Amino acid sequence: MTSTRLRGRPLVRTSYAQDMSLLNTPAKRRSTILIIIVSFLVPFIVTDDLLLVLTLGMISAVGAIGLNLVTGYAGQVSLGHAFFIGLGAYTGAVLGGDTDASVTGYGLPIYIWLPAAGVVAALAGLLVGPIAVRLRGLYLAIVTLGLVFLGDHIFRESRSLTGGPGVGRRGPDLVIFGIDLEESGVVLGLDLAREQRQFFMALVFLIIFAVLGRNIARSGVGRAFSAIRDRDVAAAVIGVDLTKYKVMAFAMSSFFAGVTGALYYAVVGVFEPSAFGLLLSVQYLAMVLIGGVATISGAIMGALFISSLGRISGEIAHVLPFISESSSGSGLLSVFQLEAILYGVLIVVFLIFEPRGLFGIWTRVRNYWKGWPFSY
Amino acid sequence: MTDIRREAPPEQGTPVVSVKDVDLNFAGVKALSGVTFDVNDNELFAIIGPNGAGKTSIFNVLSGVYRPQAGSVTFLGEDLLGKRPHVVAGLGMARTFQNIELFENLDVVDNLMLGRHHHLGYGWPSAVAWLGRAQKAEIRNRRYVEEIIDFLEIEPYRRMPAGLLPYGVQKRIELGRALAMEPKLLLLDEPVAGMNGEETEDMARFILDIRSELGIPMILVEHDMGLVMDLADRVMAMDFGRPVATGLPSEVQAHPEVIRAYLGSPDPEEVA
Numbered sequence: 001m002t003s004t005r006l007r008g009r010p011l012v013r014t015s016y017a018q019d020m021s022l023l024n025t026p027a028k029r030r031s032t033i034l035i036i037i038v039s040f041l042v043p044f045i046v047t048d049d050l051l052l053v054l055t056l057g058m059i060s061a062v063g064a065i066g067l068n069l070v071t072g073y074a075g076q077v078s079l080g081h082a083f084f085i086g087l088g089a090y091t092g093a094v095l096g097g098d099t100d101a102s103v104t105g106y107g108l109p110i111y112i113w114l115p116a117a118g119v120v121a122a123l124a125g126l127l128v129g130p131i132a133v134r135l136r137g138l139y140l141a142i143v144t145l146g147l148v149f150l151g152d153h154i155f156r157e158s159r160s161l162t163g164g165p166g167v168g169r170r171g172p173d174l175v176i177f178g179i180d181l182e183e184s185g186v187v188l189g190l191d192l193a194r195e196q197r198q199f200f201m202a203l204v205f206l207i208i209f210a211v212l213g214r215n216i217a218r219s220g221v222g223r224a225f226s227a228i229r230d231r232d233v234a235a236a237v238i239g240v241d242l243t244k245y246k247v248m249a250f251a252m253s254s255f256f257a258g259v260t261g262a263l264y265y266a267v268v269g270v271f272e273p274s275a276f277g278l279l280l281s282v283q284y285l286a287m288v289l290i291g292g293v294a295t296i297s298g299a300i301m302g303a304l305f306i307s308s309l310g311r312i313s314g315e316i317a318h319v320l321p322f323i324s325e326s327s328s329g330s331g332l333l334s335v336f337q338l339e340a341i342l343y344g345v346l347i348v349v350f351l352i353f354e355p356r357g358l359f360g361i362w363t364r365v366r367n368y369w370k371g372w373p374f375s376y
Numbered sequence: 377m378t379d380i381r382r383e384a385p386p387e388q389g390t391p392v393v394s395v396k397d398v399d400l401n402f403a404g405v406k407a408l409s410g411v412t413f414d415v416n417d418n419e420l421f422a423i424i425g426p427n428g429a430g431k432t433s434i435f436n437v438l439s440g441v442y443r444p445q446a447g448s449v450t451f452l453g454e455d456l457l458g459k460r461p462h463v464v465a466g467l468g469m470a471r472t473f474q475n476i477e478l479f480e481n482l483d484v485v486d487n488l489m490l491g492r493h494h495h496l497g498y499g500w501p502s503a504v505a506w507l508g509r510a511q512k513a514e515i516r517n518r519r520y521v522e523e524i525i526d527f528l529e530i531e532p533y534r535r536m537p538a539g540l541l542p543y544g545v546q547k548r549i550e551l552g553r554a555l556a557m558e559p560k561l562l563l564l565d566e567p568v569a570g571m572n573g574e575e576t577e578d579m580a581r582f583i584l585d586i587r588s589e590l591g592i593p594m595i596l597v598e599h600d601m602g603l604v605m606d607l608a609d610r611v612m613a614m615d616f617g618r619p620v621a622t623g624l625p626s627e628v629q630a631h632p633e634v635i636r637a638y639l640g641s642p643d644p645e646e647v648a
Binding site: 016017019020212215216218219220221222223224226227229230231233234235236237238239240241242248252294 | 439440441460461462465466470471473477478479480481482486489490491493494496498500502503504505506510511513514515518519553554557
């Protein structure tokens with residue numbers, strides 16, 4: 001079948017392949033290419049400390065896409081995302097980290113520890129998935145909440161793997177294609193600092209996982225997830241195996257979470273078991289809710305936004321005198337309390353005023369300019 | 377081009393579905409007792425009865441949502457009892473719902489594509505990679521879906537979220553989703569409930585088209601007696617979970633038990 005494109009008629013398609021393609025309008029194609037080019041230029045414009053915030057934001061986006069698969073697309077509310085991230089982080093750290101006085105590490109390369117982190121988390125997701133077959137809504141949320149406490153206990157007690165509370169351990173070593181991302185130096189003729197190298201790594205991984213996420217979403221698998229979310233009885237009656245797809249949603253989501261966990265703490269460096277508490281799960285839910293439920297780009301926006309919230313509250317603390325910049329300082333609030341308050345307020349505000357999240361705001365802006373100068 | 381019309385009519389003789397002595401209880405409530413009927417190939421079989429007579433319960437037994445305590449259900453030679461809904465769907469049983477059960481956040485094309493779920497023929501690894509295999513399967517099934525969109529005249533709504541569409545159109549899309557499954561038996565649960573005259577006429581035309589062009593046997597549950605008597609080949613009347621009469625529409629209409637079920641007994645002393 002020939003597929004031609006008509007100039008000036010972006011919505012006219014002449015083949016189903018065009019209709020299904022990832023970027024199915026010229027505007028989407030142009031803007032995506034522009035965003036990617038700009039993203040690759042960012043490390044040369046932005047200061048190193050801000051670059052680290054963005055790097056961690058992009059790595060978190062992978063996990064947010066994962067949570068969006070199970071919670072946004074398949075509609076299974078999971079508060080256990082922190083547990084899967086923790087599993088990935090420790091799998092990565094044990095396989096890819098170094099042995100020292102207190103913890104074991106095998107020093108394996110990233111080609112092994114990164115997929116392994118995803119797979120171990122996915123296997124845990126496979127085990128948890130069947131619970132979702134029996135429970136739904138709030139009941140499922142409570143059971144997955146239990147996972148976080150289970151994980152917290154396990155991570156605290158297995159000191160030879162995690163270092164234990166208050167001590168922690170280092171994440172895996174970040175060396176890709178012989179390039180050590182924890183050092184500075186010349187790569188491909190460019191003098192790149194550590195933060196710049198890590199930013200590029202995070203950007204490449206984010207693009208890969210965003211495309212994978214979109215593929216899942218637009219395929220029969222993603223449709224089956226959405227069918228279960230909207231009407232589970234009808235989904236079963238038209239032939240969707242509820243057990244299979246709910247378990248699959250958990251496994252896929254956990255794979256993304258595992259990858260995020262391993263990469264995140266490879267960049268951060270030292271981390272301890274208390275990192276994988278309920279707050280982390282809530283942060284990821286906030287990324288999905290504020291970014292946009294059941295959209296990949298929304299999850300990315302949400303993750304970047306939530307990850308920079310610490311930085312934003314720091315800036316606010318600079319301006320407002322009654323907020324202290326450390327937890328012990330004088331003042332009405334500490335910067336950490338402000339950050340926690342902002343999470344809560346933002347979630348409430350978005351759920352009430354823009355349930356479709358940042359993605360919803362974006363579509364509204366887009367539709368306004370599409371019709372401009374007319375009102376619709 | 378794929379064609380949704382069947383090339384050769386399947387062999388005659390054995391019934392498509394046969395239900396024998398089915399009992400269904402919910403604790404003490406007897407929803408169905410001793411329900412027995414056969415549906416033959418290319419037949420439009422209607423089930424009527426007052427509210428609560430057990431019509432929808434029969435559908436739920438057929439599609440695997442409920443499991444009856446006694447009796448047998450055979451569909452194309454396969455025993456259906458104990459099979460889960462998605463397995464029954466895979467055998468070729470499709471249904472629409474009394475209260476619309478569309479995936480309201482998905483657009484019309486995606487709703488119909490979900491009807492093609494069993495025909496996609498690729499698993500999650502192809503879906504994640506989105507290489508040739510998944511793409512070809514999507515395009516092949518999309519063509520089939522477009523045939524159904526054409527058949528049901530719902531072209532203008534293709535990319536609209538199903539939840540935003542008018543009631544009559546949603547009913548039609550539900551029928552389309554069931555047709556997309558390439559069913560060997562179609563269960564229609566009150567397809568014209570709450571519709572105006574024009575929409576009812578449209579739906580009747582589609583039901584007749586499905587029978588004449590696609591040759592799919594159907595079981596129809598409906599309260600619109602005009603529609604049932606005009607379209608159905610045979611009718612089964614039910615009351616309190618028991619079949620009261622089965623036969624040609626004219627026979628069932630005149631059956632004294634059926635009249636009693638709908639209108640009550642002519643003799644007030646007989647009721648007491």
